[in-house]
Amino acid sequence: xxxxxxxxxxxxxxxxxxxxxxxxxxxxxxxxxxxxxxxxxxxxxxxxxxxxxxxxxxxxxxxxxxxxxxxxxxxxxxxxxxxxxxxxxxxxxxxxxxxxxxxxxxxxxxxxxxxxxxxxxxxxxxxxxxxxxxxxxxxxxxxxxxxxxxxxxxxxxxxxxxxxx
Amino acid sequence: xxxxxxxxxxxxxxxxxxxxxxxxxxxxxxxxxxxxxxxxxxxxxxxxxxxxxxxxxxxxxxxxxxxxxxxxxxxxxxxxxxxxxxxxxxxxxxxxxxxxxxxxxxxxxxxxxxxxxxxxxxxxxxxxxxxxxxxxxxxxxxxxxxxxxxxxxxxxxxxxxxxxx
DNA sequence: GGGATCTTACTCGGATAGAGCGTGTCCGAGTGCTGAGGG
DNA sequence: CCCTCAGCACTCGGACACGCTCTATCCGAGTAAGATCCC
Numbered sequence: 141x142x143x144x145x146x147x148x149x150x151x152x153x154x155x156x157x158x159x160x161x162x163x164x165x166x167x168x169x170x171x172x173x174x175x176x177x178x179x180x181x182x183x184x185x186x187x188x189x190x191x192x193x194x195x196x197x198x199x200x201x202x203x204x205x206x207x208x209x210x211x212x213x214x215x216x217x218x219x220x221x222x223x224x225x226x227x228x229x230x231x232x233x234x235x236x237x238x239x240x241x242x243x244x245x246x247x248x249x250x251x252x253x254x255x256x257x258x259x260x261x262x263x264x265x266x267x268x269x270x271x272x273x274x275x276x277x278x279x280x281x282x283x284x285x286x287x288x289x290x291x292x293x294x295x296x297x298x299x300x301x302x303x304x305x
Numbered sequence: 306x307x308x309x310x311x312x313x314x315x316x317x318x319x320x321x322x323x324x325x326x327x328x329x330x331x332x333x334x335x336x337x338x339x340x341x342x343x344x345x346x347x348x349x350x351x352x353x354x355x356x357x358x359x360x361x362x363x364x365x366x367x368x369x370x371x372x373x374x375x376x377x378x379x380x381x382x383x384x385x386x387x388x389x390x391x392x393x394x395x396x397x398x399x400x401x402x403x404x405x406x407x408x409x410x411x412x413x414x415x416x417x418x419x420x421x422x423x424x425x426x427x428x429x430x431x432x433x434x435x436x437x438x439x440x441x442x443x444x445x446x447x448x449x450x451x452x453x454x455x456x457x458x459x460x461x462x463x464x465x466x467x468x469x470x
Numbered sequence: 471g472g473g474a475t476c477t478t479a480c481t482c483g484g485a486t487a488g489a490g491c492g493t494g495t496c497c498g499a500g501t502g503c504t505g506a507g508g509g
Numbered sequence: 510c511c512c513t514c515a516g517c518a519c520t521c522g523g524a525c526a527c528g529c530t531c532t533a534t535c536c537g538a539g540t541a542a543g544a545t546c547c548c
Contacts, residue, residue: 176403200501238341365540
Protein backbone atom coordinates (compact mmCIF):
# COMPACT_ATOMS: atom_id res chain seq x y z
CA UNK A 141 0.00 0.00 0.00
CA UNK A 142 2.41 2.57 -1.20
CA UNK A 143 2.25 5.00 -4.08
CA UNK A 144 5.35 5.89 -6.02
CA UNK A 145 6.83 9.34 -5.75
CA UNK A 146 6.16 9.83 -9.44
CA UNK A 147 2.46 10.32 -8.70
CA UNK A 148 3.07 13.48 -6.74
CA UNK A 149 5.50 14.76 -9.34
CA UNK A 150 3.07 14.13 -12.16
CA UNK A 151 0.22 15.85 -10.39
CA UNK A 152 2.25 18.91 -9.50
CA UNK A 153 3.61 19.07 -13.02
CA UNK A 154 0.12 19.13 -14.46
CA UNK A 155 -0.85 21.77 -11.93
CA UNK A 156 2.05 23.91 -13.08
CA UNK A 157 1.19 23.42 -16.74
CA UNK A 158 -2.34 24.59 -16.00
CA UNK A 159 -1.07 28.14 -15.65
CA UNK A 160 0.32 28.04 -19.15
CA UNK A 161 -1.43 29.81 -22.02
CA UNK A 162 -2.94 27.49 -24.58
CA UNK A 163 -0.44 28.14 -27.36
CA UNK A 164 2.65 27.75 -25.22
CA UNK A 165 4.74 24.89 -23.97
CA UNK A 166 7.05 24.40 -21.00
CA UNK A 167 10.10 22.17 -21.27
CA UNK A 168 10.52 19.37 -18.78
CA UNK A 169 13.80 20.87 -17.68
CA UNK A 170 11.99 23.93 -16.39
CA UNK A 171 9.49 21.79 -14.49
CA UNK A 172 12.22 19.71 -12.91
CA UNK A 173 14.09 22.84 -11.91
CA UNK A 174 10.97 24.41 -10.45
CA UNK A 175 10.35 21.45 -8.18
CA UNK A 176 13.96 20.53 -7.56
CA UNK A 177 13.58 17.00 -8.88
CA UNK A 178 15.63 14.85 -11.18
CA UNK A 179 15.00 15.69 -14.82
CA UNK A 180 15.45 12.16 -16.11
CA UNK A 181 13.06 10.74 -13.60
CA UNK A 182 10.44 13.38 -14.19
CA UNK A 183 10.63 12.74 -17.93
CA UNK A 184 9.72 9.14 -17.34
CA UNK A 185 6.38 10.13 -15.88
CA UNK A 186 5.70 13.01 -18.24
CA UNK A 187 6.08 10.55 -21.06
CA UNK A 188 3.56 8.27 -19.40
CA UNK A 189 1.14 11.19 -19.20
CA UNK A 190 1.84 11.98 -22.82
CA UNK A 191 1.14 8.38 -23.84
CA UNK A 192 -2.13 8.52 -21.89
CA UNK A 193 -3.24 11.54 -23.88
CA UNK A 194 -3.16 13.93 -20.95
CA UNK A 195 -0.17 15.95 -22.13
CA UNK A 196 1.00 16.92 -25.60
CA UNK A 197 4.68 16.93 -26.31
CA UNK A 198 6.43 19.17 -28.81
CA UNK A 199 9.89 17.97 -29.80
CA UNK A 200 12.86 20.00 -30.89
CA UNK A 201 14.20 23.33 -29.71
CA UNK A 202 11.56 25.60 -28.20
CA UNK A 203 9.64 22.40 -27.55
CA UNK A 204 8.16 21.15 -24.31
CA UNK A 205 4.93 19.89 -22.79
CA UNK A 206 1.47 21.35 -22.55
CA UNK A 207 -1.92 20.09 -21.46
CA UNK A 208 -3.86 18.15 -24.07
CA UNK A 209 -7.17 19.35 -22.62
CA UNK A 210 -8.30 21.99 -20.11
CA UNK A 211 -7.39 21.40 -16.49
CA UNK A 212 -11.04 21.04 -15.49
CA UNK A 213 -11.18 17.96 -17.67
CA UNK A 214 -8.20 16.28 -16.03
CA UNK A 215 -8.99 14.32 -12.91
CA UNK A 216 -6.64 13.03 -10.27
CA UNK A 217 -7.71 9.52 -11.23
CA UNK A 218 -6.53 10.08 -14.79
CA UNK A 219 -3.09 10.97 -13.48
CA UNK A 220 -2.97 8.16 -10.96
CA UNK A 221 -3.84 5.49 -13.51
CA UNK A 222 -1.49 6.90 -16.11
CA UNK A 223 1.45 6.73 -13.73
CA UNK A 224 0.69 3.69 -11.59
CA UNK A 225 -1.14 1.54 -14.11
CA UNK A 226 -4.76 0.51 -14.32
CA UNK A 227 -4.72 -2.63 -12.20
CA UNK A 228 -6.39 -2.60 -8.81
CA UNK A 229 -4.30 -2.64 -5.67
CA UNK A 230 -6.02 -5.72 -4.31
CA UNK A 231 -5.81 -8.75 -6.54
CA UNK A 232 -7.66 -11.88 -5.54
CA UNK A 233 -5.52 -14.96 -6.03
CA UNK A 234 -8.40 -17.27 -5.17
CA UNK A 235 -6.47 -18.94 -2.42
CA UNK A 236 -9.77 -20.17 -1.01
CA UNK A 237 -9.89 -22.73 -3.82
CA UNK A 238 -6.42 -24.06 -3.32
CA UNK A 239 -5.30 -26.52 -0.73
CA UNK A 240 -5.66 -30.27 -0.49
CA UNK A 241 -9.40 -30.63 0.01
CA UNK A 242 -10.74 -28.81 -2.99
CA UNK A 243 -14.34 -29.19 -3.90
CA UNK A 244 -15.73 -28.65 -7.33
CA UNK A 245 -15.27 -25.17 -8.70
CA UNK A 246 -18.93 -24.91 -9.54
CA UNK A 247 -19.66 -24.44 -5.86
CA UNK A 248 -17.82 -21.14 -5.91
CA UNK A 249 -20.46 -19.30 -7.88
CA UNK A 250 -19.92 -15.81 -6.61
CA UNK A 251 -16.58 -14.12 -6.36
CA UNK A 252 -14.75 -14.14 -3.08
CA UNK A 253 -16.50 -11.96 -0.52
CA UNK A 254 -13.24 -10.51 0.68
CA UNK A 255 -12.26 -9.60 -2.83
CA UNK A 256 -15.65 -8.01 -3.42
CA UNK A 257 -15.36 -5.88 -0.30
CA UNK A 258 -11.83 -4.77 -1.07
CA UNK A 259 -12.63 -3.88 -4.65
CA UNK A 260 -15.77 -2.08 -3.60
CA UNK A 261 -13.78 0.12 -1.24
CA UNK A 262 -11.22 0.75 -3.91
CA UNK A 263 -13.93 1.89 -6.29
CA UNK A 264 -15.01 4.48 -3.74
CA UNK A 265 -11.43 5.68 -3.66
CA UNK A 266 -11.30 5.94 -7.42
CA UNK A 267 -14.67 7.61 -7.65
CA UNK A 268 -13.54 10.31 -5.25
CA UNK A 269 -10.43 10.94 -7.32
CA UNK A 270 -12.44 10.91 -10.54
CA UNK A 271 -14.62 13.71 -9.17
CA UNK A 272 -11.66 15.95 -8.37
CA UNK A 273 -10.06 17.83 -11.22
CA UNK A 274 -6.79 19.69 -11.24
CA UNK A 275 -8.76 22.90 -11.64
CA UNK A 276 -10.63 22.14 -8.41
CA UNK A 277 -7.42 21.56 -6.52
CA UNK A 278 -5.83 24.74 -7.80
CA UNK A 279 -8.87 26.85 -6.99
CA UNK A 280 -8.92 25.58 -3.44
CA UNK A 281 -5.18 25.87 -3.08
CA UNK A 282 -5.03 29.49 -4.17
CA UNK A 283 -7.86 30.37 -1.86
CA UNK A 284 -6.09 28.98 1.18
CA UNK A 285 -2.51 29.88 0.34
CA UNK A 286 -2.99 33.45 -0.77
CA UNK A 287 -1.74 35.19 -3.91
CA UNK A 288 1.99 35.04 -3.26
CA UNK A 289 2.32 31.40 -4.29
CA UNK A 290 0.32 31.90 -7.47
CA UNK A 291 2.40 34.96 -8.32
CA UNK A 292 5.54 32.92 -8.04
CA UNK A 293 4.32 30.29 -10.45
CA UNK A 294 3.09 32.91 -12.92
CA UNK A 295 6.47 34.57 -12.88
CA UNK A 296 8.16 31.27 -13.49
CA UNK A 297 5.83 30.45 -16.35
CA UNK A 298 6.46 33.84 -17.92
CA UNK A 299 10.20 33.33 -17.71
CA UNK A 300 10.35 29.79 -19.05
CA UNK A 301 7.21 29.29 -21.14
CA UNK A 302 7.61 29.33 -24.88
CA UNK A 303 4.96 30.21 -27.40
CA UNK A 304 4.63 27.92 -30.35
CA UNK A 305 5.89 29.32 -33.64
CA UNK B 306 -0.47 1.07 -5.90
CA UNK B 307 -0.14 -2.58 -5.15
CA UNK B 308 -1.07 -4.60 -2.10
CA UNK B 309 1.01 -7.54 -1.00
CA UNK B 310 -0.31 -11.05 -1.25
CA UNK B 311 -0.08 -11.31 2.52
CA UNK B 312 -3.19 -9.16 2.85
CA UNK B 313 -5.36 -11.73 1.17
CA UNK B 314 -3.79 -14.54 3.14
CA UNK B 315 -4.31 -12.74 6.42
CA UNK B 316 -7.94 -11.99 5.67
CA UNK B 317 -8.75 -15.52 4.62
CA UNK B 318 -6.95 -16.89 7.64
CA UNK B 319 -9.06 -14.77 9.96
CA UNK B 320 -12.16 -15.87 8.09
CA UNK B 321 -11.19 -19.47 8.66
CA UNK B 322 -10.49 -18.89 12.32
CA UNK B 323 -13.96 -17.38 12.69
CA UNK B 324 -15.48 -20.83 12.41
CA UNK B 325 -13.49 -22.00 15.39
CA UNK B 326 -15.10 -22.44 18.79
CA UNK B 327 -13.95 -19.96 21.39
CA UNK B 328 -11.87 -22.35 23.47
CA UNK B 329 -10.02 -23.91 20.57
CA UNK B 330 -6.98 -23.02 18.50
CA UNK B 331 -5.86 -23.88 14.99
CA UNK B 332 -2.16 -24.26 14.19
CA UNK B 333 -0.70 -22.21 11.39
CA UNK B 334 0.33 -25.38 9.64
CA UNK B 335 -3.31 -26.35 9.22
CA UNK B 336 -4.18 -22.92 7.81
CA UNK B 337 -1.32 -23.02 5.34
CA UNK B 338 -2.31 -26.47 4.23
CA UNK B 339 -5.94 -25.46 3.83
CA UNK B 340 -5.04 -22.61 1.51
CA UNK B 341 -2.07 -24.25 -0.14
CA UNK B 342 0.32 -21.47 0.84
CA UNK B 343 3.81 -21.44 2.26
CA UNK B 344 3.79 -22.01 6.02
CA UNK B 345 6.76 -19.79 6.75
CA UNK B 346 5.32 -16.91 4.80
CA UNK B 347 1.91 -17.23 6.35
CA UNK B 348 3.48 -17.24 9.81
CA UNK B 349 5.02 -13.87 9.11
CA UNK B 350 1.62 -12.30 8.69
CA UNK B 351 -0.10 -14.23 11.44
CA UNK B 352 2.56 -12.90 13.78
CA UNK B 353 1.81 -9.38 12.58
CA UNK B 354 -1.86 -9.96 13.36
CA UNK B 355 -0.92 -11.35 16.73
CA UNK B 356 1.22 -8.31 17.49
CA UNK B 357 -1.69 -6.08 16.50
CA UNK B 358 -3.94 -7.80 19.04
CA UNK B 359 -6.21 -9.36 16.46
CA UNK B 360 -5.11 -12.93 17.03
CA UNK B 361 -3.98 -14.74 20.15
CA UNK B 362 -1.18 -17.25 19.87
CA UNK B 363 -0.76 -20.30 22.05
CA UNK B 364 2.73 -21.81 21.98
CA UNK B 365 3.73 -25.41 22.49
CA UNK B 366 2.16 -28.66 21.37
CA UNK B 367 -1.58 -28.42 20.86
CA UNK B 368 -0.97 -24.72 20.37
CA UNK B 369 -2.05 -22.50 17.51
CA UNK B 370 -3.92 -19.30 16.77
CA UNK B 371 -7.37 -18.08 17.60
CA UNK B 372 -9.26 -14.82 17.32
CA UNK B 373 -8.63 -12.34 20.11
CA UNK B 374 -12.13 -10.93 19.74
CA UNK B 375 -15.32 -11.90 17.92
CA UNK B 376 -15.31 -11.71 14.14
CA UNK B 377 -17.91 -8.96 14.09
CA UNK B 378 -15.39 -6.76 15.89
CA UNK B 379 -12.63 -7.32 13.35
CA UNK B 380 -12.76 -5.03 10.37
CA UNK B 381 -10.97 -5.36 7.06
CA UNK B 382 -9.17 -2.12 7.88
CA UNK B 383 -7.72 -3.66 11.04
CA UNK B 384 -6.24 -6.46 8.97
CA UNK B 385 -4.99 -4.19 6.22
CA UNK B 386 -3.19 -1.87 8.62
CA UNK B 387 -1.74 -4.73 10.63
CA UNK B 388 -0.19 -6.30 7.54
CA UNK B 389 0.68 -3.32 5.37
CA UNK B 390 1.45 -0.77 8.04
CA UNK B 391 -0.36 2.36 9.13
CA UNK B 392 1.14 4.90 6.77
CA UNK B 393 -0.97 6.31 3.98
CA UNK B 394 -0.32 5.29 0.40
CA UNK B 395 0.12 8.88 -0.74
CA UNK B 396 2.82 10.76 1.07
CA UNK B 397 3.31 14.42 0.31
CA UNK B 398 6.97 15.27 -0.10
CA UNK B 399 6.22 18.98 -0.38
CA UNK B 400 7.96 19.26 -3.69
CA UNK B 401 6.08 22.51 -4.27
CA UNK B 402 8.43 24.16 -1.79
CA UNK B 403 11.61 22.95 -3.34
CA UNK B 404 13.35 24.33 -6.34
CA UNK B 405 15.46 27.44 -6.84
CA UNK B 406 12.92 30.21 -6.33
CA UNK B 407 11.57 29.37 -2.92
CA UNK B 408 9.53 31.91 -1.11
CA UNK B 409 9.10 32.08 2.60
CA UNK B 410 7.49 29.03 4.14
CA UNK B 411 4.95 31.16 5.94
CA UNK B 412 3.14 31.67 2.65
CA UNK B 413 2.28 27.98 2.53
CA UNK B 414 -0.26 28.12 5.29
CA UNK B 415 -2.50 25.28 4.25
CA UNK B 416 -1.32 21.89 3.24
CA UNK B 417 -0.85 21.03 -0.38
CA UNK B 418 -4.20 20.80 -2.16
CA UNK B 419 -3.17 17.71 -4.05
CA UNK B 420 -2.15 16.01 -0.85
CA UNK B 421 -5.44 16.99 0.77
CA UNK B 422 -7.46 15.53 -2.08
CA UNK B 423 -5.48 12.30 -2.19
CA UNK B 424 -5.67 11.79 1.55
CA UNK B 425 -9.36 12.60 1.55
CA UNK B 426 -10.00 9.89 -1.02
CA UNK B 427 -7.89 7.47 0.92
CA UNK B 428 -9.92 8.14 4.03
CA UNK B 429 -13.05 7.17 2.14
CA UNK B 430 -11.32 3.95 1.24
CA UNK B 431 -10.39 3.27 4.82
CA UNK B 432 -13.81 4.21 6.12
CA UNK B 433 -15.41 1.69 3.81
CA UNK B 434 -13.06 -1.01 5.03
CA UNK B 435 -13.60 0.01 8.64
CA UNK B 436 -17.34 -0.52 8.21
CA UNK B 437 -16.93 -4.05 6.89
CA UNK B 438 -16.26 -6.79 9.40
CA UNK B 439 -15.15 -10.32 8.76
CA UNK B 440 -18.54 -11.47 10.00
CA UNK B 441 -20.24 -9.37 7.33
CA UNK B 442 -18.10 -10.86 4.61
CA UNK B 443 -18.72 -14.40 5.77
CA UNK B 444 -22.47 -13.90 6.01
CA UNK B 445 -22.62 -12.59 2.48
CA UNK B 446 -20.26 -15.22 1.18
CA UNK B 447 -22.22 -18.11 2.61
CA UNK B 448 -25.40 -16.70 1.20
CA UNK B 449 -24.07 -16.54 -2.33
CA UNK B 450 -21.89 -19.63 -2.36
CA UNK B 451 -24.26 -22.08 -0.79
CA UNK B 452 -23.68 -24.50 2.09
CA UNK B 453 -21.11 -26.78 0.46
CA UNK B 454 -18.24 -24.38 0.98
CA UNK B 455 -19.14 -23.75 4.60
CA UNK B 456 -19.45 -27.47 5.19
CA UNK B 457 -15.97 -28.01 3.90
CA UNK B 458 -14.46 -25.45 6.23
CA UNK B 459 -16.39 -26.85 9.20
CA UNK B 460 -15.12 -30.32 8.46
CA UNK B 461 -11.59 -29.03 8.25
CA UNK B 462 -11.94 -27.15 11.51
CA UNK B 463 -13.29 -30.24 13.23
CA UNK B 464 -10.38 -32.32 11.99
CA UNK B 465 -7.57 -29.90 12.85
CA UNK B 466 -8.91 -27.66 15.62
CA UNK B 467 -7.67 -28.31 19.13
CA UNK B 468 -9.41 -27.46 22.31
CA UNK B 469 -7.35 -25.80 25.00
CA UNK B 470 -6.54 -27.91 28.05
C1' DG C 471 1.01 -48.27 42.04
C1' DG C 472 1.79 -43.16 42.30
C1' DG C 473 4.48 -39.19 41.60
C1' DA C 474 8.30 -36.49 39.99
C1' DT C 475 11.39 -35.81 36.30
C1' DC C 476 13.52 -36.04 31.98
C1' DT C 477 13.12 -36.50 27.16
C1' DT C 478 10.76 -35.42 23.13
C1' DA C 479 8.05 -33.55 19.64
C1' DC C 480 5.49 -29.80 18.27
C1' DT C 481 4.38 -24.91 18.26
C1' DC C 482 5.41 -19.94 17.57
C1' DG C 483 9.08 -16.25 16.99
C1' DG C 484 12.77 -13.74 14.87
C1' DA C 485 16.67 -13.49 11.80
C1' DT C 486 18.28 -14.68 7.11
C1' DA C 487 18.73 -15.22 1.39
C1' DG C 488 16.44 -14.42 -3.32
C1' DA C 489 13.24 -12.14 -6.75
C1' DG C 490 10.55 -8.37 -8.64
C1' DC C 491 9.56 -3.70 -9.07
C1' DG C 492 10.23 1.12 -8.32
C1' DT C 493 13.98 4.61 -8.50
C1' DG C 494 17.44 6.98 -10.79
C1' DT C 495 20.42 7.52 -14.83
C1' DC C 496 22.27 7.44 -19.38
C1' DC C 497 22.52 7.73 -24.43
C1' DG C 498 20.15 8.04 -29.03
C1' DA C 499 16.47 10.02 -32.56
C1' DG C 500 14.20 13.97 -34.16
C1' DT C 501 13.50 18.97 -34.95
C1' DG C 502 13.79 23.94 -35.35
C1' DC C 503 17.11 27.70 -34.88
C1' DT C 504 21.34 29.91 -36.51
C1' DG C 505 25.05 31.17 -38.99
C1' DA C 506 27.76 31.15 -43.17
C1' DG C 507 28.11 31.12 -48.02
C1' DG C 508 26.55 32.07 -52.59
C1' DG C 509 23.58 34.44 -55.98
C1' DC D 510 20.58 42.44 -49.70
C1' DC D 511 18.12 37.93 -49.85
C1' DC D 512 17.91 33.00 -50.33
C1' DT D 513 19.81 28.28 -49.54
C1' DC D 514 21.98 25.00 -47.01
C1' DA D 515 24.74 22.80 -43.64
C1' DG D 516 25.82 22.60 -38.76
C1' DC D 517 24.25 22.64 -34.21
C1' DA D 518 22.04 22.90 -29.92
C1' DC D 519 18.05 21.64 -27.65
C1' DT D 520 14.01 18.75 -26.99
C1' DC D 521 11.66 14.30 -26.17
C1' DG D 522 11.89 9.10 -26.36
C1' DG D 523 13.41 4.58 -25.09
C1' DA D 524 16.93 1.42 -23.08
C1' DC D 525 20.06 0.47 -19.11
C1' DA D 526 22.10 -0.22 -13.80
C1' DC D 527 21.03 0.23 -8.71
C1' DG D 528 18.42 -0.14 -4.36
C1' DC D 529 14.59 -1.37 -1.70
C1' DT D 530 10.52 -3.87 -0.49
C1' DC D 531 8.00 -8.05 -0.90
C1' DT D 532 8.40 -13.04 -1.17
C1' DA D 533 10.09 -17.19 0.50
C1' DT D 534 12.93 -19.80 3.75
C1' DC D 535 15.58 -21.58 7.65
C1' DC D 536 16.93 -22.14 12.39
C1' DG D 537 16.27 -21.11 17.43
C1' DA D 538 13.26 -20.43 21.98
C1' DG D 539 9.50 -22.06 24.54
C1' DT D 540 5.95 -25.32 26.11
C1' DA D 541 2.95 -29.27 27.11
C1' DA D 542 2.38 -34.09 26.44
C1' DG D 543 4.24 -38.61 27.20
C1' DA D 544 7.52 -42.06 28.70
C1' DT D 545 10.68 -43.35 32.25
C1' DC D 546 12.62 -43.94 36.61
C1' DC D 547 12.42 -43.74 41.57
C1' DC D 548 9.93 -44.12 45.89
